[in-house]
Amino acid sequence: MDDTTSCGGRMTSRCATGTRLRRSAGVLVAVLALSGCGAAAPSSGNTEPTAVAVPGDVAGCDSFAADGQGAPRGNTLPTLTLPCLVPGGDVALDDLGDRPVLVNLWASWCSPCREEMPLLQDVYERYGSRVGVLGVNTEDTPSAAASLLADLDVTYAHVVDRDKRLLNELGVPGLPVTLAVAADGRILDRQVGQASAERLEEMISLLVTDAATSPP
Numbered sequence: 751m752d753d754t755t756s757c758g759g760r761m762t763s764r765c766a767t768g769t770r771l772r773r774s775a776g777v778l779v780a781v782l783a784l785s786g787c788g789a790a791a792p793s794s795g796n797t798e799p800t801a802v803a804v805p806g807d808v809a810g811c812d813s814f815a816a817d818g819q820g821a822p823r824g825n826t827l828p829t830l831t832l833p834c835l836v837p838g839g840d841v842a843l844d845d846l847g848d849r850p851v852l853v854n855l856w857a858s859w860c861s862p863c864r865e866e867m868p869l870l871q872d873v874y875e876r877y878g879s880r881v882g883v884l885g886v887n888t889e890d891t892p893s894a895a896a897s898l899l900a901d902l903d904v905t906y907a908h909v910v911d912r913d914k915r916l917l918n919e920l921g922v923p924g925l926p927v928t929l930a931v932a933a934d935g936r937i938l939d940r941q942v943g944q945a946s947a948e949r950l951e952e953m954i955s956l957l958v959t960d961a962a963t964s965p966p
Contacts, residue, residue, distance in 0.1 A: 786943045787860035788924040808899055809907040810836040814884060816845035826935045827853070828919040832909035835892060841884070841909045843916065848933055850957035851882040852950070855917055855927040858887075858894040862944035863926040867902050869947050870928075873954060874906040881957055883907075888925060889914040928953065932960050 811834035827843040834841060843853075854870055856863035867885075874883040885908035887895040892910055899908070911917070920927065922942055930939040930953040938960060939953050 786862040786924050786926050787857070807905045808836055808896075809905055810834060810838045811841045811884075811907045811909060812838065813879075813882060814841045814846045814851070814907065815839070816842050816847065825937045827929070827931060827937065828916065830911075830915055830919070832886070832911050832916075835885075835887060835895060835908040835910050844935060846882065846884065846931065846935070849879065849882055850933050850961050851884055851931045852953065852957070853884050853886060853929040853931055855886045855888050855911075855920075855922075855925055857890040857925055858898040859890065860925045864898065864902065866926060866928075866944050867898075867904050869945065869950055871902070871904050871906065872947075873950055877954065880961075881954055884909065886911050886916055888917055930954075930957050932957065933964065 829842075829844045831840045831842045852870065852873060856867065870883055870885075873881070883906040885906060887908050888911050890912070895908065895910070898904075917925070917927070926944060928941040928945050928950070929937050932938050938956050941949055941953065
C-alpha cells in the first residue's frame, strides 16, 4: 500500500500557505479511506470489564506466553502488555513465544475488519501450531467484540487494547492492520488496510520460510 501523496503529511515549499490546512486535511481523509477504518471510539465513559463472557470455543492466550527470550532490537512490536479477551493471563507483545505469529488489529465497528476475519480464521485452522494468529481488539467494547466473534465463528485468541496503544505505537491512522511477526519478535511484513486471501498467504509464506531458515 502506498501512503504517499502530493505534499503528504509534510508541508513543502510548493504548498501555498493559504491551502496548507486544506491539503493536509485532504491527505488525512485519503489515508483513512485507503487504510480502512479510521480509529474512533464507539462510545465514551465505558466501564465495562475487559474480560467478558465469550463463545466457549474462542481460544485463550496461553499459547502466547513469553518464552523468556525477549525480542531483538530493531523493527519489533513495542513493549506493551495487554489483557486477554478470554478471562485469564495478560500477553506481552514483545515476547509472543517461540513461533511466528500473524497479529491483526481490528474492531467490531470496522467493516473491512469483519470482512477479513474469516480469512484469518482459515489461516488459524490450516496452520495450527505452526503459525499463531492473535487478534488485537482495538478501541472497542469487549462485549461488542465477543458478539462479533460469535457471529463469525472466530475462535483464535484475542487481546484487548481499549486505548489503541499499539495502533498509536505503530503510527497507523486506521484499521485493520496485520503484522507478520517472526518467532524472535521481528516484524517481517505489515499490511495496512483489508488483507486479501492472497496477501495473507504471502505473509504466511514469509513467516514459514523465515522459521525454516532461522537458527534454533
